[in-house]
Amino acid sequence: MEIEHVLPELRKPMKRAQVSLPRWLVRPLVKRMPVPKSSAVRVRAAKAGSVRLRIYEPVGARSGAGLLWIHGGGLLFGDARQDETLCLSTAERLGIVILSANYRFAPEHPFPAAHEDVLTAWRWFLQHATGLGVESARIAVGGESAGAGLAAALAQRIHDDGRTQPCAQWLFAPMLDDRTAAHRDLDAREHFVWNNRQNREAWSGYLGAPAGSAEVPPYSVPARRLDLTGLPPAYLTWTDLELFADEDSAYADALRAAGVPVTTDVVPGGVHGFENWANDTPVARELIERAQAWLRSATAAP
Template identity: 35%
Template structure:
């Protein structure tokens, strides 16, 4: 379906490739497509990611939330890592219904190599088989484990950033709120890359991108409904599941929020940064002109993608003193 709203233009370089991407994955995810798409939206083999890089990978199996299965964490560390440096706790994207802990790991490995961070990526349970609060509670349990095992990992507990893209960005924001409200680990920052924050899906940008781009309005409905079921769009939705519902965003770690101008999440992400400022908090906001959702993942060598990745790295250097 074509939106009745006029849409901002795509970046010329990215727009030229969008048609081919649409043929591969399509703009719209329907509930009956989730199982098939799970085979498509996964990270590359870890051996391929690490080829020729001075970075090691190992795994830990840790207890999940009370009454839930164990969790798997992937840990990336430079071969010459100096203990006591910063750490990044990573939560993968995938609309709450797809993806694995290696999705987005290429950027993590870059940060490991460039900044000597220890990066930890969590394998959380997916909706609809495991609806809210399973995903965010899994992610929070992983963060607690990281904070409790900083000596083993070689991390300074004062320098842990939670990071994620898309659904992972929404879960990272939820984890930051949980940590604040439960008196959990004190985070140095939250890196929210085009985060999925608002189950209501009713902003102007959510209406503009309906049947076009990547992860359109209907896909967003599919992901949120899988996560929340009948609670969606009611007063029974937790701020930890949909952080855009939080009125109080005070006492949170500094936030980096970026989003593209030509995607569903644009307006909710801008509003989230504005609420942080309204509450006296620290947020750095970037709106990448002409980008579509996940542009830097699908086309990492595009000029806009390189700029976005460089800007995130500069923020990490500043926040972590790396």
């Protein structure tokens, strides 16, 4: 892929975002990264069993809504701290309480480890909603990249459990379909930030089997689910240059076909995860503002 296709404002920060180190080196680096501060949002740690949580609580008025946020990292690495800018901004602007969940990584902990961890976080949020000033019926689930894929699968699991449902899905460049990784012809395109060889390592480690296998466990691969009826309204954003573009578009179409309200936001010339690693660029700020406006409406009191 040629860099000339990328928006000029993203080219320089993209060089810092390229994931070229092995996962065992990336993991400690992410945990040590500096995080921004905000006088408008109180941040604290909590635990749901063995699952580490990061809670963002507006100091001022609260809307009564909540968001369970799940970080990205290809199912191989990452930390709730990496999304501090987005979580602080969203908590402050929307008056929303955010619970950001850490989870176990593949390949050491294959499916269902990460799925069960975010399900534990969801149940903890419901149990503590009243104390956090949150109405349980107004909690959305969301995430970025692998985290967005986990959020999509979580919405499916919660739907089937039949208890309190998320009011919305807020999905940034979701990693949804292991079958993409099985298409080795995509390797030659060398997608920026996250390419198909990395994708294959991630999915194979998470599934404990080759990506694209004939059978996968329920809730492991969101795009493999046949019946999407009854899932919560969804916001999906991705870029036209990234590896996940086709699978994200297909999932949005499948949700619509199932009667789920869907809003899509495709950013031309963007690169996977740019709203995170280039969050101070105009294109990222504009995307976040559009996404937050949608979330504000989706979590509003009836």
